[in-house]
Amino acid sequence: MYTYEFSYHKPKSVEEALTLFGEFDAPSFLSGGHTLIPTMKNRLAMPDALIDLRSIPDLQGIRRNGDRIEIGAATTHYETSTSDIVREAIPALAALAGSIADPQVRHVGTMGGSVANNDPSADYPSAVLSLGADVVTNQRVIPADEYFDGLFTTALEEGEIIQHFSFPIPESAGYAKLCSQASRYPVAGSFVSKFGDTVRVGVTGAGSDGVFRWTEAEEALSADFSAGALAGLLPDAEEMITDLNGSGEYRANLVAVVTRTAVEHQGTANVR
Amino acid sequence: MTEVTITVNGDAQTHDVEDRTLLVHFLRDHVGLTGTHVGCDTTQCGACTVHLDGKAVKSCTILAVAVDGAEVRTIEGMAEQGVLSAIQQAFKDHHGLQCGFCTPGMVMAGADMIRRYDGQLDEHTIREELDGNICRCTGYTNIVKALLSAAESHRATAS
Structure with missing residues (x-):
């Protein structure tokens, strides 16, 4: 399959990327491309220019910065999953990255691309929201609670570029998901983070409005x-996705199941 | 058209290609190496798996222009001087294929997982790691046997 024609550009700085972005009618930023390129091959998207952000130093690297870790937007899932810094500080985040798609995809797909796309069944949004990460762009710092805005929709403005993510380090965190047997995307995934007496739960794959805090x-x-504290709790089935993977009622129950599992398996990703 | 140079199995390959040319088409149509297959074309089946700068990737979902200057290894680059690599020999010995269409991708993905795990692989791990490669003949049993054998050879060679 071939995409429509476009021109390809590989800027070395955010400034150069923005200049390029202004020169075309329908440009698109490119990172790992593992959603965008298949979409273009199916001719469901037809940008006239792709501006590849992966060579920009500001979007690269994983750093410990005081009591936070910073992950560049162009960091691949493989790099995040194998990073000693991430494994030590937020092992569940490393494990989540290592559970996305398959090894070949993890070698190329990036955190910035996934979070910018905000697929309602993507893994990363649940962690970014649960951990309360900051999304740091070329223009501003967007708290996770203000970033996600429904299916495939975010607070990013036209031409705004995610540079890195800044994660606070929780006391503990865990991720659990049940994957579709065909697509391997989560039918429901729950990331549970504990910061002292505060707990945040980010749920992906299930909400009809995309990732949400339960x-x-x-x-x-x-x-x-404790998992027992969740006894009898279910999210509203009316607000869950109904599709060939299951009804809203099924998903509501599944959200409860994976959330209990995430509580019971802190420090890991439990994938089924 | 953009001039792209990719080192394929050790040979620098320079070709003028459209920016939309996928790496798999660069390999098959411009370099003439047709061992890398296009199966699903939707990033799921893994028949197009090659090594890009030493890591397994799906070449149907990578633009050739984006990897200008990179090194790529394909199934044609696995045997040396007419002698099958250990992993290819293992696929032969264990009959790790039926129709053979998925085999190039299985071999490249398998070589990558053996490298990453330094040969420390068990059946469960191999099956998990083969998540991105589909055999439509469903001949996984012998593929897994071949990879277990190749991993064992790797450990024996390494020690």
Whole structure:
């Protein structure tokens, strides 16, 4: 399959990328391209220019910065999953990265690309939201709670570029998901982060409005951090996705299951 | 058209290609190496797996222009001087193929996982790591046997 024609550009700085972005009618930024290129091959997208952000130094690297870790937007899932810094500080985040798609995809796909795309079934948004990361762009710092804005929609403005993510380091965190047997995308995934008495739960794959915080579970877990504290709690089935993977009721129950699993398996990713 | 140079199996290959040319088409149509297959074309089946700067990737989802200057290894670069690599020999010995269409991708993905795990692979890990490669004949049993054998050879050689 061939995409429509476009021109390819590989800027070396954010400034150069923005200049290029202004020169075309329908440009698109490119990172790992493992969503964008298949979409273009299916001719569901037809940018006239691709501006590849992966050679820009500001978007690269994994750093410990005081009590936070910073991950460049162009960091591949493989780099995140094998980083000693990430494994030591937030092992569940490294494990989540190592559970995305398959080894070949993890060698190329990037955190920035995934979070900019905000696929309702992507893994990373649950971690970014649960951990309360900051999304640092060329223009501003966007707290995770203000970043995600529905299916494939974010607070990013036209021409705004994610440079890196700044994650606070939790006391503990865990991720659990049930994958579609065909696509391997999560049918429901839950990332549970514990910061002292505060617990945050980010759920992906299930919400009809994309990734969401399950606040009732957060309150219950903040009072008693145990799987038992979630007994009887379910998110509203009306707000869950209904598709060939399952009904809203099924997904609501599954969200409860994977959230309990994430509480019970802190420090890892439990993938089924 | 853009001039792109990619070192393929040790040979620098320079070709003028459209910016939309995928790495798999650069290899098959411009370099003439057709061992790298296009199976699903949707980044799922892994038949197009090659090594890009030493890591397994799906060449149907990478633009050739984006990897200008890179080194690529394909299935044609696995045998040396007419002698099959250990992993290819293992696929032969264990009959790790039926129709053979997925085999180039299986071999390249397998070589990559053996490298990453330094041969420390068990059946469960191999099956998990083969997530990105589909055999439509469903001949996984012998593929896994071949990879277990190749991993064992790797450990024996390394020690």
